[in-house]
Amino acid sequence: QINQDRALILENEQTEQQQQETQQNSLLVGVFDGHGPGGEIVSEYARDELPIKLFSRLEEEKEEKEDDDDDDMVVSLLKDTFVQVDASIPPGSSGGGCTATVSLQRGRRLYVANVGDSITMVAVYHSQTNLTDIVYLTREDKPHLPEERQRIESMGGSIRIPRGEELRYDSSRVLSIDPQTGIETGLAMSRSLGDWQFVGVIAEPIVDVVDWQSIQDEIIATSTNCDDDSDDDDDSDSDSEDDNDSGPNTKDKTPNTAMDTDVGFDWGAGAFGKKASRDENVSSDEDDESDDDDDEENEVVGKGNKSHSSRKKAAARRREEQQIAKRERALADGTADENPESAADFERLLASEPNRSELWIRYMAFHLSLADMDSARRVAQRALEKIDFRQEGEKLNIWTALLTMELKFGGDDDDGDAAFRETMEKACQHNNPKRVYLRVCEILVKEVQNGSPGAVARADAMFAKMCKKFRDKKTVWIAHLTYLIEQQKGRSQEAHDLLKRALKSLPEYKHVETMSKFAQLEFGSQHGTIERGRTILDGILAKYPKRLDILFVYVDKEIKVGEIAAARALLEKTCRSQLQRDETTTKKSKLSDKQMKSIFKKWYRLEEQHGNEETREDVKEMARKFVEQTS
Structure with a gap:
């Protein structure tokens, strides 16, 4: 069998004097786990091309960075590099792909980009106790995760999710059917390089930033592979319950990731979307219990020596004992931790993991499922007090969930709007205001996608306010341009006018990247104009002929559109x-x-x-x- 796995460890060489002056010595570590036919071609190509493209862009941006925007710049470059590598993969790998988990160290910052189900972890070794703690873990990109499932299905893809306990031993999969053979295949991840036949699978990574200063003692960074990437599935007869399932995440991990604006779950589907298979099992158990109760009642009636009240008490006692036994089994095998069903369950889990924002948000959803919004707000406030101040990403997740809750359930009247504005002001006081505004805009974009009344006007106003408040930040202008091009049909001229305003507000050295981003949107969006994208890129290359990164993006985009x-x-x-x-x-x-x-x-x-x-x-x-x- 061909070994489809590849890895790299590269150091961006600098003199000792340069390192002392810039504090930006770079180390790049990555693992690429190939799968499917031609997976070794994809993983080897990614290993060879990704560092070339990335270090080239970093070298060009080095002279033009701002301290405030440095993280945003590196995160943006990592995302762009992954997408560029995916777009230029050789066609000989048709049908194959690979995961990619890459860690870039620049001075005291660690940038971790991940697609697929390979894992990067950061561990702290305590020399005095000889113990090691895992302080960071990347998320596995699985199709059953709510935000991933929503994207895949909105792009026309389909997924299969094992029922209930089966998800502990098998993975959810994105499905693809060969039009010639009719054979159905499944991919056990929602993001990867290659794998173009799986609709909805994207190459844009989730990028996290880890600050070395917040971690004490000796730090060990490692990457590991997960198997079970893709397989052939000849059984195309799947029940509707499988398609509607949203199985639990069986990994017990604490990634410092910024959750999507749906904050990890569907606010309108109960506390945490109980599975159809689970409901079937519960109803089946209840049927068994009722049958047992009927048998007991019939037996008691046959004896003729107990009253109706005694029979009811006996049946209630039996049901209570069965519920207790069921609960004890769940606590013993660990399934109670995966599906907490009461406030006591959540309190027990949070006592051991107080910094895990996902648990706090699920606790909020639990109260919302009971129509108790005040309790959900109190849980959010407790979370902000309990989560360690160094866990900025986890705190921002809580603020995002709170903002989403106020927007969806705070009401459409003046009181609801006032509560939302007040929450947003507090979030800006305790977090980076620009990131809060970007999160709020993402929430409003989802409202526009869902067709909520008045969502377009509210989103337009928020984007305009953000661009006015942070007029010298390219990320806010790019976010607004993306909204107009990708989400709003017939607003391309408005986007073009907005680009002109952005170029007047931004420093000159940020113009190239902003215009390049806009041109890529014109190429990639169904509402964009390819000719306009070509005009912009031609203009950039005429003014900056040595910007090979722009040239190669231009070439890749032309190839992608055929x-x-x-x-x-x-x-x-x-x-x-x-x-x-x-x-x-x-x-x-x-x-x-x-x-x-x-x-x-x-x-x-x-x-x-x-x-x-x-x-x-x-x-x-x-x-x-x-x-x-x-x-």
Whole structure:
């Protein structure tokens, strides 16, 4: 069997003086777990290409960073790099894919990007006690997670979720049916590189930031693989209960991740969406109990020596004993921890894990299922007091849940709006205000998607307020542009006008990335205009001809929309312009030999995937001419 796993450990070399001046010495560690036919091609390609693209972008951004935006910049670059690698995977890996869990250390910050069900963990070793504590763990991207399931189904994909206890031994899967053979296959993750046949599976990673200063003693960072990635499933007859199931998360872990704006569960589906299989088991148990009670009552009636009241008491006593026995079994085998059913259950779990925001939010949902909003608010307040002050991400999750609750259940009157505004003001006082506004905008975007009355006007007002308040931050402008292009049909001209306003407000060094993001939205959105995206990218390359990251994004986007000739023309035009350079060529437009090597490699890889022998020879011939000219 072919080994489909790959790994990397790379250090961005700097002199000792540079490290002392910048404190930004970089270490990149990653694990890529291939699966499916051609999975080894995907994992090897990801291992080779991801560090090249990432370090190249980091080097270009180094001169233009701001301390306040440094985290946002690195997180954005990691997400873009994953997406770029996914878009340029060779077609020979059709049907295969890989997970990718990558940790980038820059000075005292650790950036962890993850797609799939491989795991990165950070552990603290206590030398005095010789004990090790796991302080951070990435989330496994599984299709049954509420936010993942919602995205997959909204994109037209389908998933299968094992029932009840089966989820402890088998994984939920995204399904794909081969149109020629009719064979159904399943992918045991909701995010990955490759795996294009699985609708709804995306390559954008969840990126977390870990601050070394908040962790004491010696820190050990490790990455591990999980198996059970993809399989063939010939049984295409799945019950409707499977499709509507939302099985529990069987991993007991505490990731420091920012939850999506649905805060990890559906507010309208009860406390935590009890499973159909569980309901069936419960009803089956109740039927058995009632049958036993009927038998007992019949036996008592036959004897004729007990009153009706005595029979009822005996039946009630029997049911109580059965419930107690059932509860004891749940506590013994650990299933009670997975599905807490009372306030006492939640209190017991929170006593051992007070920093786990997911538990606090489920506790809030429990009270909401009982229509007790005041109790849910009190739980949120307790959570904010109990969670350690260093767990900023966990606290922000609680504020996000509280804001979502006030928006959905606070009412549409003036009192409801006042409660929402008051909660938002408090959240801004205790967190980074920009991140709070971004979270609120994400919540409102989901309301727009759900068709809530007045949601569009409210979202427009919040985005406008955010851009006015943080006019020098590119992330808020990009979020507003994304909303107009992806969510709102017929507002492309409004988005174009907003881009002009953004460029007037932002510092000049942020213009390139903002315009590049907008151009990518034009390419990738169903409401965008590809020609407008091309115009923007052409303008950027004309002004900054040495920005190969922009060029390669442009080429990848053309390939993704099927315009192979346009992608080839971009690379050929760049190479010919360098062959025709002379003494009058400015230094600004002259590419180094190393940059030209990257372009030729990109072009040749394109011809390997989409060209023929003649086009590959053309690339080799042009490369030979360039070498002769420069030597």
